[in-house]
Amino acid sequence: MMDNRQLQITANEVRKGIVSAVHSAKAGHPGGSLSAADIFTYLYFEEMRIDPKDPKKKDRDRFVLSKGHVAPGMYSVLAQRGYFPKEDLLTLRHLGSYLQGHPDMKHIPGVDMSSGSLGQGISAAVGMALGARLSGDSYRVYTMLGDGEIEEGQVWEAAMFAGHRKLDNLCVIVDNNGLQIDGAVDEVCSPYPIDKKFEAFNFHVISINAHDFDEIRSAFQEARAYKGKPTCIVAHSTKGKGVSFMENQCSWHGVAPNDEQYAVAMADLEKVGEALCQK
Numbered sequence: 001m002m003d004n005r006q007l008q009i010t011a012n013e014v015r016k017g018i019v020s021a022v023h024s025a026k027a028g029h030p031g032g033s034l035s036a037a038d039i040f041t042y043l044y045f046e047e048m049r050i051d052p053k054d055p056k057k058k059d060r061d062r063f064v065l066s067k068g069h070v071a072p073g074m075y076s077v078l079a080q081r082g083y084f085p086k087e088d089l090l091t092l093r094h095l096g097s098y099l100q101g102h103p104d105m106k107h108i109p110g111v112d113m114s115s116g117s118l119g120q121g122i123s124a125a126v127g128m129a130l131g132a133r134l135s136g137d138s139y140r141v142y143t144m145l146g147d148g149e150i151e152e153g154q155v156w157e158a159a160m161f162a163g164h165r166k167l168d169n170l171c172v173i174v175d176n177n178g179l180q181i182d183g184a185v186d187e188v189c190s191p192y193p194i195d196k197k198f199e200a201f202n203f204h205v206i207s208i209n210a211h212d213f214d215e216i217r218s219a220f221q222e223a224r225a226y227k228g229k230p231t232c233i234v235a236h237s238t239k240g241k242g243v244s245f246m247e248n249q250c251s252w253h254g255v256a257p258n259d260e261q262y263a264v265a266m267a268d269l270e271k272v273g274e275a276l277c278q279k
Contacts, residue, residue, distance in 0.1 A: 001046065002045055002046060004213040004214065005276060005279055007038075007042060007045065007046070007213045008213065009276050009277070010045060010080060011037050011040075011041040012242065012269055012273045012276065013273075014037045014073070014076045014080055015242045016076075016266065016273075017072075017075075017076030017079060017086065017089050018030060018033045018034055018037065018072045018076045019034075019262065019269065020262075021072045021075065021076065021090065021092040021099075022092065022256045022257070023257050023259075023262040024089075024090040024092060025092040025093035025256060026256050027101070027254075027256050028072050028101065029070050029071075029072065029254045030240065030255070030257070031177070031179070031239040031240045031246060031249070031252040031253045031254075032067060032070040032073070032146060032177065032253065033073030033074075034073070034239070034240050034243060035175055035177040035210065035237040035240065035241050036070055036073050036144060036175045036235075037076075037242070038213065038216060038237075039144065039173060039210055039235055039237075040074060040077040041077060042213065042216045042220065043063060043077075044081045045080075045081065046217070047061075047142075048060075048140075049061045049139070049140075050081075050110075052081055052082040052083045052109070052110065055083060059138060059139055060139060061141070061142065062113075062125070062128050062140075063141075063143070064112060064113040064121045064124050064128070064141070065103050065111075065113075065115050065121060065143075065144055066118070066119070066122045066143050066144060066145045066146075066155075067144060067175065068102040068114075068118075068121060069116065070175075071092075071100070071102050071103050072089075072092060074111075075092065075099055075108070078108070078109070078110045078111075081110070083110040084108075084110075101116075102116030103115050103116070113125070118146070118152050119149060119152030119153070119154035121145070122143050122154075122158045122172060123154060123157070125141050125143035125158075126158045126161055126170060128141045129167040129169050129230070133167065133169065139169070140224070141170050141171070142170075142172075142173065143171075143173065144174075144175060145172065145173070145175070146174075146175055146177075146180070147176045147177065147194065148179075148180030148185050148188070148191075150191045150194065151185075151189045159172075159198060162201075162230045163203055164202065166202075166229060167230045168228055168229055168230060169230075170230040171220070171232075172198070172233070173235055174232065174233070174234050175210065175235055175237055176234050176237060177237045177238060178239070178248075179239045179248070179249075179250040180250065180253065181250065181253045181254060182250070183250055184250070194232075195232075195234055198232040202229055203229055203231060203232045204223070204226045205231070206219045206222055206231065206232070206234070207233075207234045208233060208234070208235055209236055210238075211237065216235075239253070240252050242268060242269055242272060243264075243265040243268050243269070244264070245261070246265070
């Protein structure tokens with residue numbers, strides 16, 4: 001089990017991998033990948049029962065990245081966890097690379113569901129959770145959505161089904177960084193109040209600071225223990241977290257840094273890493 005400092009150091013390495021991959025690709029989605037990095041880190045290093053040496057292990061916990069465009073975040077944590085070499089991150093979106101712009105379950109170790117069409121990933125996760133119940137399996141299913149993504153109607157069809165079926169082996173995480181490609185979510189098409197909406201669909205809801213590992217740990221422990229309802233964790237985050245010029249800027253939703261910006265971003269993250277190592 002990692003302590004908070006170890007988790008913070010690992011999450012910082014995940015952020016470095018995100019920035020490096022998107023820079024190398026000259027395309028991709030850094031903002032939402034960076035905002036989700038701490039949640040990704042906790043899921044793959046603490047929460048989920050997984051084995052990088054046996055990615056298809058039958059009783060493994062499942063994860064579906066419903067907001068599939070933040071694949072750089074998922075790929076970076078998979079590489080950190082040992083599913084494939086870290087240097088492969090630099091092949092992101094290159095011709096011939098298995099690391100495509102969106103997760104591909106057929107070619108990427110550790111990816112349980114291909115995703116990218118917004119709103120559909122949660123539906124797949126709900127199906128997995130129902131499948132576990134019907135087959136008597138003990139694995140849990142986790143899915144991450146964007147707060148812009150939950151403007152999609154299919155999200156609420158899936159939520160309605162999960163709540164009705166009392167799928168308490170399902171944990172939905174909403175990365176609530178407040179920004180989508182066109183601007184602030186509350187100005188584009190407000191999904192608020194997110195907590196009350198999921199509660200209305202018969203979910204147990206927990207709201208947390210997505211960058212506080214004490215709160216993250218407590219939320220996932222509570223979700224695992226809660227019976228009779230699926231859980232939704234509303235994770236309040238900062239888009240572009242860790243990179244000074246990307247934080248809270250919707251313009252960094254889907255843009256790659258140039259060489260000069262890459263140098264600044266990596267310097268930002270190096271400073272964070274040095275400070276953590278001195279603690």
